[in-house]
Amino acid sequence: xxxxxxxxxxxxxxxxxxxxxxWWLTNKTLLAAIETTLEQEIGELTASGQPEGIAAAVRGxxxxxxxxxxxxxxxxxxxxxxxxxxxxxDGRIRQAVLEDEVRDVDGAYVLLSEPVPGGTLTVGQGADAxxxxxxxxxxxxxxxxxxxxxxxxxxxxxxxxxxxNRSTAIEATLxxxxxxxxxxxxPPMPGPADDLSRVGAGIDRLAAAQEASSAALxxxxxxxxxxxxxxxxxxxxxxxxxxxxxxxxxxLDRAADEMQGIVATFEALLRIAQIEGGSPxxxxxxxxxxxxxxxxxxxxxxAAEESGHSLTLSLDRPATIRGDRTLLGQLVTNLLENALxxxxxxxxxxSVEGATVTVADRGPGIPETxxxxxxxxxxxxxxxxxxxxxxxxxxxxxxxxxxHGGQLELADNKPGLRVSVQFDESGNP
Numbered sequence: 001x002x003x004x005x006x007x008x009x010x011x012x013x014x015x016x017x018x019x020x021x022x023w024w025l026t027n028k029t030l031l032a033a034i035e036t037t038l039e040q041e042i043g044e045l046t047a048s049g050q051p052e053g054i055a056a057a058v059r060g061x062x063x064x065x066x067x068x069x070x071x072x073x074x075x076x077x078x079x080x081x082x083x084x085x086x087x088x089x090d091g092r093i094r095q096a097v098l099e100d101e102v103r104d105v106d107g108a109y110v111l112l113s114e115p116v117p118g119g120t121l122t123v124g125q126g127a128d129a130x131x132x133x134x135x136x137x138x139x140x141x142x143x144x145x146x147x148x149x150x151x152x153x154x155x156x157x158x159x160x161x162x163x164x165n166r167s168t169a170i171e172a173t174l175x176x177x178x179x180x181x182x183x184x185x186x187p188p189m190p191g192p193a194d195d196l197s198r199v200g201a202g203i204d205r206l207a208a209a210q211e212a213s214s215a216a217l218x219x220x221x222x223x224x225x226x227x228x229x230x231x232x233x234x235x236x237x238x239x240x241x242x243x244x245x246x247x248x249x250x251x252l253d254r255a256a257d258e259m260q261g262i263v264a265t266f267e268a269l270l271r272i273a274q275i276e277g278g279s280p281x282x283x284x285x286x287x288x289x290x291x292x293x294x295x296x297x298x299x300x301x302x303a304a305e306e307s308g309h310s311l312t313l314s315l316d317r318p319a320t321i322r323g324d325r326t327l328l329g330q331l332v333t334n335l336l337e338n339a340l341x342x343x344x345x346x347x348x349x350x351s352v353e354g355a356t357v358t359v360a361d362r363g364p365g366i367p368e369t370x371x372x373x374x375x376x377x378x379x380x381x382x383x384x385x386x387x388x389x390x391x392x393x394x395x396x397x398x399x400x401x402x403x404h405g406g407q408l409e410l411a412d413n414k415p416g417l418r419v420s421v422q423f424d425e426s427g428n429p
Contacts, residue, residue, distance in 0.1 A: 001164065004156035011152055015145045023137055030129055031110065035093055038112035038123045045072070051118025055081050058121070067105045071098065071124030074116075088113070088122060095127055166196040173203060179402070182211035280324045280403060287325045289423075290318030293352050296332040300340070308345025311336075319355040321423045323404045331400045334393045335359040335419055343416065355423040362416040371410040397421070 045057045058074040062083035065072065073082030086100040088111065097108050108127035113120055169186055176184035184207060186200040239255055297313040304311040332350075336359060339348045343363025351358045366374055375398045394408075397419075401408045406423040 001157070001160045004153070004160040008149060008153045008156060012145075012149050015149070019137065019141060019145070023133075026133060026137075027130065030133060031093070034110045034125050034129070035112060038093075038110070038125060039114075041070075041072075041123045042112065042114050042116070042121055045074075045121060045123070046116045049117060051076050054116055054118065054121065058082050067100075067103055068107060069126045069128075071105065071109055071111070071122070073122045074119060075122070076119035082122075084124070095130070098124070162191060163194075163196060166194075166200065170196065170200055170203065173200075173207075177203075177207055177210075182207060182214055280327055283324050284322045285325070286320050287323045287328055288318065288320045289328075289352050289355065289357065290315050292325065292328060293318070293332055293350065293357060296329060296336065297350050300333075300336045304336075304340060304348060307340055309340055309343070310347045312347065312349050314349065314351035314353075316351070316353040318352040319423070319425050321355055321404065321425065323423075327400045327403070331397050331421065332357065332359075334397050335421075338393050338419075339363070339417070346416070355425040356420055357423075358418065358420040360413045360416060360418040362413065365412060365415060365417040366410060368412070374410070375408070394419075 046054055048054060055074050055076060058072050058081050061072050065083060067083050071084045073080055073084050083103050084098060084100050084105050086098055089096045093112050095110050099106050109124040110127055111122055111124040113122040166189055173184050173186050185204050189197045297311060301311050339359050339361040343361040346362035349360045374394050398408045401421045404423055406421050409420045411418045
């Protein structure tokens with residue numbers, strides 16, 4: 001729309017400059033033609049070359065001339081002679097308004113004054129031609145340029161609206177792709193192809209390639225997890241049998257614990273792959289965040305007290321959203337486990353405000369430069385490598401949040417970490 005207005009303004013400016021130039025040239029040409037006519041008139045009046053002859057010629061012309069169209073005046077030694085006796089402006093060639101009630105002179109004239117024998121001769125012609133010229137240009141301006149400008153404006157607005165609709169569709173699709181919806185595509189764009197439609201087609205091709213690449217990566221990850229899950233479970237069973245047969249071997253206990261960690265890691269990877277595939281959406285139903293979070297707080301309260309933490313719960317107008325209750329419970333569980341595991345005994349605050357679930361602790365927190373990295377699968381901070389865990393807790397939280405149309409945010413709790421998940425209250429994740 002701004003481009004349209006600028007183009008219309010440029011069109012009007014150029015047109016006005018062209019009209020001004022045409023007016024100036026036409027006015028100059030007309031003035032030159034009148035000057036030539038007046039010079040010829042002066043030449044005829046001064047043909048005698050004598051003051052008396054010039055005065056007589058002026059009297060003769062003045063007696064028959066129409067003062068509305070022709071003014072003649074000779075200022076000689078005997079005074080002014082002619083059909084106008086009023087004041088005259090200075091200059092050789094000029095336009096002036098003359099008034100002489102006695103001789104019925106009242107109007108605009110083009111005057112030419114020349115020194116002649118015995119005095120000064122002034123000849124004037126009515127400026128009606130200039131009035132007609134102004135009227136012609138005014139009509140051309142009113143009936144040609146203004147309607148053309150309005151037509152250009154209307155056409156530009158239609159084109160701009162079409163481009164704006166296409167830009168809006170592209171922006172909406174890019175927003176969905178940025179949010180992780182790789183299946184997003186531009187809607188059909190009616191009308192002939194243009195630059196925006198070609199850009200849209202390029203975005204669709206890029207999104208299709210990205211979707212195929214992500215799907216292949218997820219499939220490979222899922223296949224690996226599925227293929228390894230069975231042998232790992234068999235190995236876990238064999239370790240349990242070995243522990244039963246040789247209960248005194250501490251190494252078997254450690255191996256069994258490690259195996260449990262591996263099993264948990266593969267189960268988490270499979271869970272993330274299923275969530276990113278979107279299959280849990282079929283089970284979505286209204287879920288009240290207040291009762292769900294209260295239940296999770298009640299379940300974790302004994303563990304928090306045992307580890308020396310104090311768990312507090314705050315509910316402020318908790319919303320009801322559409323989602324999978326089990327996955328949402330897993331989200332809150334992971335946030336609480338993360339807070340209790342990675343912080344020394346301290347207060348842990350669990351709160352729900354509207355459709356936002358927040359867990360805040362007083363632990364070491366996460367540096368701002370690594371807050372995006374910790375959302376990657378299996379990524380762990382250097383100081384956390386000695387603590388239990390697989391580095392999949394926040395990755396799983398992020399996947400569940402995105403599945404429900406939510407947004408995960410990591411912030412500084414000063415000190416500690418503040419993790420917030422804001423869901424969509426509209427019920428359309």
